[in-house]
Amino acid sequence: MLPSPETAEVIRRELLDWYRKNRRDLPWRKNKDPYRIWLSEIMLQQTRVDTVIPYYERFMEQFPTLEDLANATDDQVVKAWEGLGYYSRARNLHSAVKEVVANYGGRVPSEPETIAKLKGIGPYTKGAILSIAYDKKVPAVDGNVMRVFSRLFAITDDIAKQSTRKKMERIAEALIPDSAPGDFNQALMELGALICTPGSPQCLFCPVQSVCHAYREGLEHELPRKKKQKPPEPVDVIFAWLICAGRVLVEKRPETGLLAGMWGLPTFEQVPGETLEQTMENFCDKKGVPASNYQVKGRLEHIFSHRHWKVVMIQAEVSEPDFPLPENWEWVKKEDLRLRAFPNVYRKALKQLI
DNA sequence: CACGCGTGGTC
DNA sequence: TGACCAAGCGT
Secondary structure, three states: OOOOHHHHHHHHHHHHHHHHHHOOOOHHHOOOOHHHHHHHHHHHOOOOHHHHHHHHHHHHHHOOOHHHHHHOOHHHHHHHHOOOOOOHHHHHHHHHHHHHHHHOOOOOOOOHHHHOOOOOOOHHHHHHHHHHHHOOOOOOOOHHHHHHHHHHOOOOOOOOOHHHHHHHHHHHHHHOOOOOHHHHHHHHHHHHHHOOOOOOOOHHHOOOHHHOHHHHHOOOOOOOOOOOOOOOEEEEEEEEEEEEOOEEEEEEOOOOOOOOOOEEOOEEEOOOOOOHHHHHHHHHHHHOOOEEEEEEEEEEEEEOOOEEEEEEEEEEEEOOOOOOOOOOEEEEEHHHHHHOOOOHHHHHHHHHHO
16 A cells, blocks of 8 residues: 555655756745744645735735734734635634744744644644644645545545545655655645646656556546535525615624624525515514615625525615614724725625625 | 535636 | 635534
8 A cells, every 4th residue: 555665765756856946936935934834824725826825925014923923913813814715714823823922932833742732733734834844754635645646546535535634644654755854745735736736637747657556547537536515505695784874784793604703794594485675674673773765786696615695785774873783783984894804705795885 | 524614716 | 607626624
């Protein structure tokens, strides 16, 4: 199952040589500051390099050191993450950074067991930080590496499974060289990003083509095997645009679930069998909002990973602005809306409404 | 283990 | 153009 010592040596040599000639010049590769590496790894989770770069630059400018981030407010951190998605990453990172300052003297832990306790650091991120920042021989098996290994060794296991990642980690441990664990882990990922891509792998330019089982068998397009994900479930949703004298009502979403803790417009599902106006009116009644002049202001669709919101935006005028506000609701001046951290679905809505 | 969790790019 | 994807983690 594990590669032979000869194969392992070929992979090490060819991959490191290829990486040193072809590595991209990315902002988080300027030095080995563990904080810089850490931030990049969190931002890069399920997110493309090109998307991350501007966020990374701005974030580092705003919070240049781990201490700066630890001293920031939640609102500042989430605002800096606005539009990047998977917002629990920002909250977990902030919480973990504060813990590093409080409990580890501001030094990012270099022991696997210690760093793994930090929020938002799982098996992959642990290996990435330890190998890249501290040159520890720890596997960093992400989607790239699983794709590369699937093809190199013709592994047909479903890469969505936890057990498959563990198998890959055992292979990685057998391959990582003593001399340059960080470069080797990055070389594997870089190969997956630039050559051993999902759709049309560039096998003719691959530095490890000679030992690739999938290439030899012509299986590179069949691997890796992965279970299909379900399509997002459609949901009819209403955004309430509740206005009064240049101000609008916003709602802080629940701390768990979709867009947890983010600001948004008051949001609720349309009740089947009711008209839009009925559902809107019942919602306002339930919340105690004295609203009138209901009016459909527009529609939009937004697809999350597991939900497909079909949104109708309904405006109503609030006649008595001093009514008791529901929990987690606030009045905001329209020109101040941009100061809040809204996820993209609400930014799309606001663009239409303002 | 299976699922929830965002967004934008790609073909 | 809609499915698939991109440096995963928490529960």
